[in-house]
Amino acid sequence: MTETALDAALFIRWMQAAAALVDREAERLTELDSPIGDADHGSNLQRGFTAVAKALEAEPPVTPGAVLTTAGRQLISTVGGASGPLYGTLLRRTGKALGDAPGVTAEELRAALRGGVDAVAQLGGSAVGDKTMLDALDPAVEALATSFAAAAEAAEKGAVDTTPLQARKGRASYLGERSKGHQDPGATSSALLFAALAEVTA
């Protein structure tokens, strides 16, 4: 993994790439959310990340930490579903851990994201294997020690691997056994976040 400092401009491109991916995949996310959720994940995240892209464009933050805290704040305010506070907490906690540094290393980002993912687990009261975002986020952060591309791959695999799992959190958990056989929408959108990161660092 390179020691090149990642700057605010790169973090802004990351969030913009995530917004573009969410935009492109919104229908699929909502479709995944139909059998086991309330069919709003795609449109909710689309609204959230559109607001993120707008806020970052209107007043571009000058540190990576500020990019993520701004993005997280937008998600908490605009998403309207559980993914808002969850993604918002992920990005804000990660951003706060990065502090005021004008540039951060990949290892610093990995450590900060670890804290962000732990905060998501705490907020949602969930663990890996519960068929949630964590099933993509957790392996992605682990694989980040290798490379951004490896993290994206691990997240995608984690999302796909939620299919046979029984949901233990959120509305899907009310379905019990019937939640098996569907890929988790939250894990799927989490994979997009890491796909976007791999895209802008490639």
Place this chain on the structure above:
Amino acid sequence: MSAEAAGGADALVGIVLVSHSGPVAESVAELAVGLSGGGAKAPVAAAGGTPDGGLGTSAELITEAARTVDRGAGVAVLVDLGSAVLTVKALLAEGDELPEGSRLVDAPFVEGAVAAVVTASAGADLDAVAAAAGEAYSYRKE
């Protein structure tokens, strides 16, 4: 912040009711106020649904409601489920989004709201309001 410092010793605890649905939040507020009888009335605000009238949770509406009912004696926030719980928790974790002394109260939504409004209207402090709302869990229906 103490009640004396901000809103006077007789300041009442504010109540915010957060539901995925605007009409549910409004109706529960109306029910709780209606059942609380006469005397001093605790300020109650509903924060239901999204700003455009849809189903969901709005951080903006919650923050606005909390500011509306804050008299300096604390704000008890009652929620229904899912994103309502997570949004309030995330807002509290932010530190500066909700008025000082705001608290997420672990209570059943309807029964807890009635208990909270009754006790807050009687001048109870935030601890007592939260305890009364939480006690509503222990009332068995069969």
